[in-house]
Every structure is written in structure tokens, then in C-alpha cells.
Amino acid sequence: MSDTLVFGTPPLPAGRPAVGDPCLLLGPVQLAPGGPADPLEPAPAEDLRTHLDRLGPRPTGSPALMTALDEAHLTGQGGAHVPVTAKWRRALTGRGPLTVVANGAESEPVAAKDGTLLRQRPHLVLDGLMIAAEALGAERAVVWLHGDDHGARQALLAALRERPWVLGHPAVEILDGPVHYLAGEASAIARAVHGGPALPTVRRHPQPGAPRTLVHNVETLARVALLARGQAPTGTRVLTVLGEGRAVVEVDARTTFADVLVDLGWTEAPQAVLLGGYGGMWARWARVAHLAVDESALAAEGLTLGAGVIAPLGAWACGVHQTAGLLGYLASMSARQCGPCVFGLPSLAEGMTALAAGRSGDGVARLLADAAIVEGRGACHHPDGATRLVASAVSTFADDVAAHAAGRPCGAGDIAWPGVDS
Amino acid sequence: MSRAPAVTMRLRVDPVACEGVGLCAQVAGRVVELDRWGYPVIEAELDARGVKAAQRAVRACPRRAMWLEEADTLR
The missing domain is CATH 1.20.1440.230 (NADH-ubiquinone oxidoreductase 51kDa subunit, iron-sulphur binding domain)
Structure with a gap:
């Protein structure tokens, strides 16, 4: 392979997870360039029966699950990629009442992977939320959404109606946050779920008995739900790629940026890509074309894809x-x-x-x-x-x-x- | 003789509470300077005299936006 991308070479067939392998999305979707993650064409959603047929019953969460999460090196998929168990251990050091939050308020204007996941597999996300809540002894389990994300809310409500028999403790609350870039920020969510304004804050002097809030991205919780069932890590990455519209795809994490774009029909190499979204970072195309979208591979190059947003910049642009x-x-x-x-x-x-x-x-x-x-x-x-x-x-x-x-x-x-x- | 070993202290500012009044930089210039918009930029490492200055800054702040904490405290 040359330093610069040679488009026109046949795309590798290994771009997508093989049928039957553990994965998160039911299928790729095309979306308008901005706004909530409502697909242009109707996309499948998984009901409870299909979900259970595919995965079996949901296991009860316990702290012992941390071993499996550590072995899988599961990190936060909201963008920061903090090890999940580091957050669990920190949450376990406090004594105050714990709220576990499934954060579906993805705020990068281009990002749509979480909204897509919530629309396609709400039960998987709810399973992960309940498993985390049980494992950590949480008193509340919350799904946090942007106020305008009606599609995700409808998918979650429909899913919750299907599973009254798993209503236990805690019952899942769906909370609508503001429609704002910072509505998905963890400290803002921690305030909002306790009745405060959804604004970022600094914790000055953590009190041992103060209420605790653990915020996980919804994709992270979906991965928890798979790992808790004893499944191997998916080895996949869920991406939102900006073009004339947006595409949300799940690819094998070893897939290169070049193959991602070729598979999506790009015929001309961009000059650069914005990785992770508007609050992300630029990289020259020649630097990333043949890199895998795997986060640890990118970290070795000093790069990060954050919450999986790829926004290519055409050669003609400045x-x-x-x-x-x-x-x-x-x-x-x-x-x-x-x-x-x-x-x-x-x-x-x-x-x-x-x-x-x-x-x-x-x-x-x-x-x-x-x-x-x-x-x-x-x-x-x-x-x-x-x-x-x-x-x-x-x-x-x-x-x-x-x-x-x-x-x-x-x-x-x-x-x-x-x-x-x- | 039996005093506990000295703990490294750090001066912190709550940027939400801070309104850029700037008294901190006046009373504790050795550990606080102001950026070009008037908000405090804090010296990372505090020596003994730095801690004294930081205490003055904490007391001087009319917004109660500053505090001292042990340097190994998690943010």
C-alpha cells in the first residue's frame, strides 16, 4: 500500500462483523446530516422476544462482573474511553444513594450511533443499565435523552412496556434533558437527575454520604449486557460517518479508515478527517487512511475517535x-x-x-x-x-x-x- | 517531633463561581496570575510560602470560588 490512499482498489470484504457474531446494531442506517438519529428508511427494531431468543435471559448484575469487564478492556464509548471498572470502583467508594444513568444524549451534531442503538436494540441498553444498577446497588436507574429525541424515547417506552415482568428495583426512569451540546456532559447530568439545572459543575469537597451518580454511555451499557452474558467482546466499532448525509455503521474494529469510506461509496480521497466530532481532532488523510478504527490502535498514534464520529473533509475545502x-x-x-x-x-x-x-x-x-x-x-x-x-x-x-x-x-x-x- | 509529614497542597478555583474579580492575584501574586480576560491561572506546585499566599487568596475571594486541597485528591 502506498502512503496515500489509492481509491479504486476493491474494498476488502471484511468490513462488517460476520453474520452470527456478537454485535450491537441490527444493521447500518442512512440519516440526514444533522438532527436526531431517525433513519431515512425504516430500520429494524428488536422486540423483547427476538432479543431473548438471540441472547437468552438477562443475568443479574453483580460486582463479580468486573473481572469480565476488565478482561474485555471495556472503556466508555461516550468519547473519553475511561475503563468502565475504574468508574465502578470509584462509585463503590461512596456511601450515598447511587443513581446509574444510561446517557443517550449524544451531543456532537454529527453523532448518531447512540440514537441508532437505542432505536434498534433498546432491550440491550436497558439490560446493561439494569445489570450495572444491580451490580452496584443503585437506588435509581435513569435513561437520559435529549428532549427532542422522540424516536429514542418511543423505542425505550415500547421496550419498557414489553418487559413489565422484569420491573424490579430500581424501575427505569426516562428523563428528558435540554436540547443542548452540553446536555450529555456527565456532571450536568448528575445535577439534573437530582433536580438541579443540567449545567456542568465542579465537585468541590466530595462528602462520603453525598448522592452518587454513575453516568455511562448507552453503547457502553449495551456492551456490558453482552459481556455479562459471557459473550466475547464484539471486536466491532460503531461509527457515524458524515458525507452528504450520515451513515451509522458497525464495522470490525480492524477495518481501516480507507475501507470504511470505500464501503460507504467514497470514490475520492479526502484531504483530512475530523475524528470524534466538532470537539475532536483533525488528522491528515494520509496519516489515517490505513489505520484501523480500533481505539487502542489509534491511541498508539496519539489519535482518538472519541464517540466514533468520522467527518471527512474534501480535497477542495480549506x-x-x-x-x-x-x-x-x-x-x-x-x-x-x-x-x-x-x-x-x-x-x-x-x-x-x-x-x-x-x-x-x-x-x-x-x-x-x-x-x-x-x-x-x-x-x-x-x-x-x-x-x-x-x-x-x-x-x-x-x-x-x-x-x-x-x-x-x-x-x-x-x-x-x-x-x-x- | 510528632508532627504529621507535610502534605502537598493545591489551590483550586471553581470556574463557575469565579467572576474574574481578580483580588486573588492582588493578594497572592506569587501563585495566581490573571489571564487576559481577568480570570485566575494558578501555579500548580505550592511551596510553603505559596500555601500562605494561597490561603490569602481563598480568604480574599468575594465569590468564595477558591479552596485549598491536598494535591493527590481526585478532581
């Missing part, structure tokens, strides 16, 4: 211009609580916009200095997503950055991405 638009979006989605975020993110967006317009002079250094000063200073990691985006854009689009810094205005066309004013 990454600097596109990044300016993304930063404007991120600035607009600040919770407006922390000074470094309230002032820092607009500053980063303005700096990148000025650079794209060829009027920033030596503004690149200032841009990077602003990013460094903002890093790590919010109550949540929202500003850190923006600073990582800036740093990765400056290195990924180094040629464009240099040309713009020398005064060349942007002549590239606009790429409309969901939520981004270009």
Missing part, C-alpha cells in the same frame, strides 16, 4: 476556514458559566476566522497561546475540545495556515456541516 466555523459552533455551545470558556472560545473562533481571511498576520502564535491558556480551565472539558481542535488544525493544515498567515485570503468553497455557519 481546513482553516472549516475549523473557524467549528470553533464558532463550539463557542456558541458554551454553558456560559466559566470565564476561560465564555471569553476564550470566541477568541479562538475569531482568531481562526481572521487567519482564514488572511488578516491575522502572525496570529497563529497568539491563537496557540490562547488555546494553551484556555486548556483545562473550565468546569467541564468543553473548552478542551476546542483547544485540541485548534492545535490539530494548525498541524494538520500547516500549508494552508502558512499561506493564510502570509496574507492569502480563503478562496475555498464553504462546506456546510450541521450547525456550522460557513
